[in-house]
Amino acid sequence: MAPTQAAETDRALMERVKAGDREAFTHLHERYYPRVYRFAYLRTGNAEDAADVASETFCRLLRHLATFEFKRTNSLYPWLHRVAYNVVVDNARARPRGRTCSLDAPTAEGIESFLNLMPDDGPSPQELVERREVRETLLAALVEIPADQGKAISFRFLGQLSIREIAKEMDRSEGAVKSLLHRALQNLREQLLASAREAGVRARAQYSQTEGTGSYVQEILQLRSGDPRT
Amino acid sequence: MSKKSSSFVRETREREAWITAHEQRLAAEHPEEASQGSVMSTAALTHGVLEAIEAPEEAEIASRQRALEAMTGVNWKPPKPKPVRAPWFVKVGRTLQTVFTLGKKR
Numbered sequence: 001m002a003p004t005q006a007a008e009t010d011r012a013l014m015e016r017v018k019a020g021d022r023e024a025f026t027h028l029h030e031r032y033y034p035r036v037y038r039f040a041y042l043r044t045g046n047a048e049d050a051a052d053v054a055s056e057t058f059c060r061l062l063r064h065l066a067t068f069e070f071k072r073t074n075s076l077y078p079w080l081h082r083v084a085y086n087v088v089v090d091n092a093r094a095r096p097r098g099r100t101c102s103l104d105a106p107t108a109e110g111i112e113s114f115l116n117l118m119p120d121d122g123p124s125p126q127e128l129v130e131r132r133e134v135r136e137t138l139l140a141a142l143v144e145i146p147a148d149q150g151k152a153i154s155f156r157f158l159g160q161l162s163i164r165e166i167a168k169e170m171d172r173s174e175g176a177v178k179s180l181l182h183r184a185l186q187n188l189r190e191q192l193l194a195s196a197r198e199a200g201v202r203a204r205a206q207y208s209q210t211e212g213t214g215s216y217v218q219e220i221l222q223l224r225s226g227d228p229r230t
Numbered sequence: 231m232s233k234k235s236s237s238f239v240r241e242t243r244e245r246e247a248w249i250t251a252h253e254q255r256l257a258a259e260h261p262e263e264a265s266q267g268s269v270m271s272t273a274a275l276t277h278g279v280l281e282a283i284e285a286p287e288e289a290e291i292a293s294r295q296r297a298l299e300a301m302t303g304v305n306w307k308p309p310k311p312k313p314v315r316a317p318w319f320v321k322v323g324r325t326l327q328t329v330f331t332l333g334k335k336r
Contacts, residue, residue, distance in 0.1 A: 022298055029294050037285035051289035058297045111275075118239060118271035125239055129278035138279045157273075157280050163248065178252050185249075185269035188276065 010076040018065055028076065029058060035158045036080050042139050042154075043088045053091065057084045072168040077159030081151070107133050108199030111192055141191035149184035156181060238281055242274035249273060 008027070016024035033054060040053035060083050061068070068079070103111070110128045128134055142150060148170070155161045155169060166181075167174045249270050316324075 020301070022301060025297065025301060026294060029290075029297065033290050033293060034285045037289070038280055038283045041283050042280075047286060047289075051286065051293070054285070054289070055293035055296055058293055059300050062297060062300050114275060115271045116267070118274060125274075125278060129238070129275065129282045134275075135279050135282065138276065142276075153276065157276055178248055182249065182252055182256075182269060185272045185276070189267070189269055189272040192272065192275070 009074050011070055011074045014068065014070070014076065018068075025062075032076060032080055033058070035077065035160075036084050039081060039084050039154055039158050040088065042142060043085070045139070049091070053084055053087045056087045060087070073161065073165040075159060075161055075165060077161060078155065078169045081154055081159060103133050103137060103195055103199035105199060107131055108196040110134075111137070112196040115189060115193060115196075137192060137195050138188070141188050141195075144191060145184055145187045149180060149187065152177060152180045153184050153188075238278040239274045242277045243270065246270065246273045 010028065010031075013024045013028050017028065036057050037050050037054040040057075041047065041050035044050050044053060057080055061080070070076075072078070107128075110124070110131075111134060114125060114128055142153065145153075152166060152170065155166045156163075161169065163174050163177050163181075167177045170177065170180075172180070249268065253268055
């Protein structure tokens with residue numbers, strides 16, 4: 001039974017939900033809850049609000065069941081994305097724009113190195129993406145990019161839509177979607193590198209300050225001991 | 231649930247293979263912008279970070295329960311299909327049939 005259900009399309013599951021099938025709804029919930037939660041987390045910036053938004057999104061799905069129909073693709077994600085976005089706006093819990101997260105020097109170095117070298121395996125990439133500062137920095141950058149770029153990123157990386165499906169949903173050509181996604185990723189890369197460089201500069205400034213203090217103390221000690229070198 | 235191996239890098243290379251082709255085309259069209267570096271690593275980092283955000287299990291269960299409770303309040307009877315009204319010519323045809331049948335019997 002499970003493989004059949006896993007392969008069942010959103011359209012088929014929604015037909016069953018419309019007929020009152022609770023099991024079909026459970027499958028759709030399992031399939032989409034983590035993605036809606038991630039999107040909500042991205043917009044609200046905290047776990048509690050993200051859970052509220054995701055829960056309300058699924059309740060709205062049930063409320064609009066009678067009139068719901070798949071318009072452009074067979075994926076439920078674009079509808080859920082739109083509703084989750086509206087819930088965030090309704091609740092006025094949007095993540096404040098321009099929120100930044102300061103990176104420590106090793107994390108900044110890790111991001112810079114990953115963006116330039118992209119190692120395939122090993123624990124370091126996984127450790128990197130699990131660091132709170134990296135997540136915060138990327139999420140802040142994602143909220144900062146233009147709305148259409150953010151939507152394309154959400155469809156591709158959260159909704160797992162194909163380029164063709166995104167093109168249908170956004171009413172653009174496939175080539176235009178590729179360009180849009182590429183621009184979005186370029187913007188993210190620039191913002192991430194800028195954050196990493198900022199952190200590097202901060203760390204160097206701190207280091208040189210410490211160095212400065214050290215030499216100042218040394219200078220004083222040398223003066224007190226009457227060392228002729230001073 | 232986050233993946234404890236770093237498979238997201240490999241997955242991104244496979245799924246976002248279009249990036250390489252797109253960048254090659256861009257490099258051919260605008261060679262001066264080719265040195266900016268590939269965005270494949272950014273795609274991998276985005277993929278990895280988003281995958282690493284774990285939805286709390288209790289929140290997922292609570293959401294499912296709330297929705298399933300809401301489902302019980304929904305009227306699941308599908309709307310009755312409206313009786314199809316026969317077009318005028320069918321009605322005329324039926325009337326004529328009745329008239330002729332009655333005429334024959336007489």
